[in-house]
Amino acid sequence: MYIHNLSVRAPRVIEQHLQDEGFLHVSRILGGTKLDPTLINALVEGWRPETHAFHLLWGECTITLEDITLRLDLLVDGAVVMRVLGVGDWSAICKQLLDKVSDKFRGSRIEMKLLKDNFNYIDNLASDVERQQYLRAFIMRLIRGFLMLDKS
Numbered sequence: 491m492y493i494h495n496l497s498v499r500a501p502r503v504i505e506q507h508l509q510d511e512g513f514l515h516v517s518r519i520l521g522g523t524k525l526d527p528t529l530i531n532a533l534v535e536g537w538r539p540e541t542h543a544f545h546l547l548w549g550e551c552t553i554t555l556e557d558i559t560l561r562l563d564l565l566v567d568g569a570v571v572m573r574v575l576g577v578g579d580w581s582a583i584c585k586q587l588l589d590k591v592s593d594k595f596r597g598s599r600i601e602m603k604l605l606k607d608n609f610n611y612i613d614n615l616a617s618d619v620e621r622q623q624y625l626r627a628f629i630m631r632l633i634r635g636f637l638m639l640d641k642s
Contacts, residue, residue: 500514502614503612504624507622511625511629513632517628517632584600587626588623588626588627602630608627609623609627
């Protein structure tokens with residue numbers, strides 16, 4: 491079993507941009523991650539939500555931020571990215587950042603199909619603006635595919 495949330499790796503034409511934005515490490519996961527169903531079942535059976543830990547035969551363990559850092563090669567040092575974003579006209583924001591407008595917004599959510607259909611390929615001769623738009627769409631797909639898997 492493999493996880494394949496995006497069908498292709500990041501195009502070389504945006505790799506430097508991904509590096510600049512701190513997402514190159516995440517994009518390298520796109521090759522797929524091998525899963526062991528037996529191990530996953532054992533972990534699910536040992537999970538105790540009241541303690542947020544796995545209770546195993548040899549003791550209790552939990553997943554730490556350091557574990558995530560080592561496994562996914564994500565950077566966890568540096569400035570925290572956090573700010574209040576004023577809600578505006580989502581169509582205008584979408585047009586400004588992606589040059590594509592979705593006619594289907596649910597709150598502030600954007601349909602991933604819009605990103606897949608409009609940003610599936612980028613040419614090596616693409617302009618700087620097109621590269622930035624593709625980069626934004628690619629990062630949104632990465633966040634949805636790897637970092638926010640909860641479909642609720």
